[in-house]
Amino acid sequence: MCLNRIYRLFSEKRFLWLAIACIFCSFFEIFTEWKYISREPEQYLFLLAVIIVVAVTFLFLFKNIKFDERAIIFLIFAVAFIFRLVYIQTTDHLVRQHDVGGSNGHMAYIMTFYNHKELPDTINWQYYQPPVWHYICALFLHIQTTLGIALDVAKENLQLLSLFCSSAIMLVSHSIFRKFNLKGLPMIIACVIVAFHPTFIILSGSINNDVLSLLLALVSVNLAIKWYREPNLKTILLLALSIGFSMGVKLSGGLISVGVAMLFAIRLFGKQYKNKLSLIGQFASFGVICFPIALWWQIKNLIVHGTPITYVPMLSKTNSQYIGFRSITERLFDISSIWDVGVYPARAIESKAEYFDYYEFNIPAAALKTSVFGEYYIGFSSDFGRFFANVLFYSAAILAVLTVVSAVYLVIKSFKNSTENYGYSKSELIFTLVCALTIIFSYVKFCFDFAHFCTMDFRYIAMTVIFGALYIGLLLKHRQKNNKIFDSVLRIGIIIFTVLMAISSVAIYGTIA
Numbered sequence: 001m002c003l004n005r006i007y008r009l010f011s012e013k014r015f016l017w018l019a020i021a022c023i024f025c026s027f028f029e030i031f032t033e034w035k036y037i038s039r040e041p042e043q044y045l046f047l048l049a050v051i052i053v054v055a056v057t058f059l060f061l062f063k064n065i066k067f068d069e070r071a072i073i074f075l076i077f078a079v080a081f082i083f084r085l086v087y088i089q090t091t092d093h094l095v096r097q098h099d100v101g102g103s104n105g106h107m108a109y110i111m112t113f114y115n116h117k118e119l120p121d122t123i124n125w126q127y128y129q130p131p132v133w134h135y136i137c138a139l140f141l142h143i144q145t146t147l148g149i150a151l152d153v154a155k156e157n158l159q160l161l162s163l164f165c166s167s168a169i170m171l172v173s174h175s176i177f178r179k180f181n182l183k184g185l186p187m188i189i190a191c192v193i194v195a196f197h198p199t200f201i202i203l204s205g206s207i208n209n210d211v212l213s214l215l216l217a218l219v220s221v222n223l224a225i226k227w228y229r230e231p232n233l234k235t236i237l238l239l240a241l242s243i244g245f246s247m248g249v250k251l252s253g254g255l256i257s258v259g260v261a262m263l264f265a266i267r268l269f270g271k272q273y274k275n276k277l278s279l280i281g282q283f284a285s286f287g288v289i290c291f292p293i294a295l296w297w298q299i300k301n302l303i304v305h306g307t308p309i310t311y312v313p314m315l316s317k318t319n320s321q322y323i324g325f326r327s328i329t330e331r332l333f334d335i336s337s338i339w340d341v342g343v344y345p346a347r348a349i350e351s352k353a354e355y356f357d358y359y360e361f362n363i364p365a366a367a368l369k370t371s372v373f374g375e376y377y378i379g380f381s382s383d384f385g386r387f388f389a390n391v392l393f394y395s396a397a398i399l400a401v402l403t404v405v406s407a408v409y410l411v412i413k414s415f416k417n418s419t420e421n422y423g424y425s426k427s428e429l430i431f432t433l434v435c436a437l438t439i440i441f442s443y444v445k446f447c448f449d450f451a452h453f454c455t456m457d458f459r460y461i462a463m464t465v466i467f468g469a470l471y472i473g474l475l476l477k478h479r480q481k482n483n484k485i486f487d488s489v490l491r492i493g494i495i496i497f498t499v500l501m502a503i504s505s506v507a508i509y510g511t512i513a
């Protein structure tokens with residue numbers, strides 16, 4: 001009887017079972033110090049353990065259960081989690097990182113909390129960042145070392161925090177897609193894009209604060225839509241906490257506030273919601289909670305160090321990455337490097353892969369290139385790597401173009417016809433577009449204000465992948481009942497390029513370490 005109840009629980013809550021399986025695999029990872037010392041042959045034993053866990057999971061879940069959309073999405077997320085786990089298993093915590101090393105990098109910031117248990121008294125380099133993420137990492141180090149794990153191994157295991165954030169992004173994205181009533185093929189395509197997009201694979205192994213801020217901002221998007229549909233104090237307080245902590249991790253987490261403010265204004269000044277006094281009380285509560293959490297660090301630095309709220313340290317113009325000498329036309333419109341130089345954002349000097357003689361300067365090209373390779377020169381050492389690197393780049397680039405086309409189509413259609421019968425409102429669609437455009441505008445401004453190659457990294461606008469997956473899914477949803485040749489070709493094309501992106505992502509990031 002007890003086993004039957006457990007079976008029903010996990011059959012109905014299969015994402016809960018996935019989470020338990022993930023935690024099991026991760027604890028296997030934490031308590032095996034060989035990961036830091038050696039990667040063969042123990043690495044294969046680890047992967048075998050993961051495979052056994054997943055196999056048992058699938059046997060348990062799919063016994064006498066229809067292989068429907070829900071099961072397919074579960075399988076997609078399970079495989080994507082395993083892929084992320086293998087990636088961090090085979091990737092050192094100092095590889096493909098951003099500003100982690102050095103005396104003022106993210107690791108030093110984390111160790112300041114670990115060693116001294118107090119806020120830093122400097123804002124040099126990465127110390128200007130809000131401290132929430134670094135404190136969480138230091139706490140995780142303490143937990144591990146208390147359990148007897150060596151400090152060097154504990155540092156390596158910090159990637160597990162990013163792994164969970166990157167995996168949680170899949171689940172929150174799925175929740176957003178459901179709010180827009182994606183089902184069947186549109187939902188599956190959207191989930192595959194998010195599950196296997198290289199940006200989230202790289203972030204799953206990064207130990208800076210990007211991935212947690214992104215996760216919390218995405219939770220805020222989800223909560224904002226929920227509040228818009230049913231305004232209440234509980235949801236808006238959760239929204240205040242999610243936005244506040246997203247900015248408390250990294251200030252740019254607040255960029256979605258522009259879209260959230262639009263939803264607030266629609267409810268306050270629109271005719272549909274009558275209880276305006278209740279809304280004013282909710283907004284006041286939102287401000288009281290959100291603003292102190294979001295800005296306390298910046299205000300403290302303004303008072304103590306005299307730095308502006310939006311302060312970001314700048315690299316020197318003598319740095320090899322400086323591209324400020326390029327014209328505005330080159331920065332915005334010259335994408336010739338894609339066919340003249342290649343798909344990589346940087347080009348290594350022959351036989352010296354750690355030195356570069358070319359850095360991408362065009363913002364759209366850099367966004368496309370770094371969306372799949374980060375700032376790195378990945379796969380250059382073999383014909384296999386170069387082949388899949390090209391497949392990955394061009395398939396992702398085509399999906400990016402389809403994202404823009406989908407967004408334009410959806411806006412035009414929403415103003416011509418009501419979207420209510422599709423399961424979402426016009427305001428909710430515009431909300432996501434405002435969030436995406438705000439993020440992109442801030443990114444472009446950042447690229448010009450801080451004219452260095454590294455500021456064009458796609459990780460600053462990674463949320464646009466989720467919005468793009470949503471728009472492609474909605475395009476398929478709107479066009480799926482049409483039997484025209486164009487719509488059939490469109491569906492087949494989207495499927496092909498999504499599959500190519502996923503396969504080439506696995507091929508590249510499953511073999512580079």
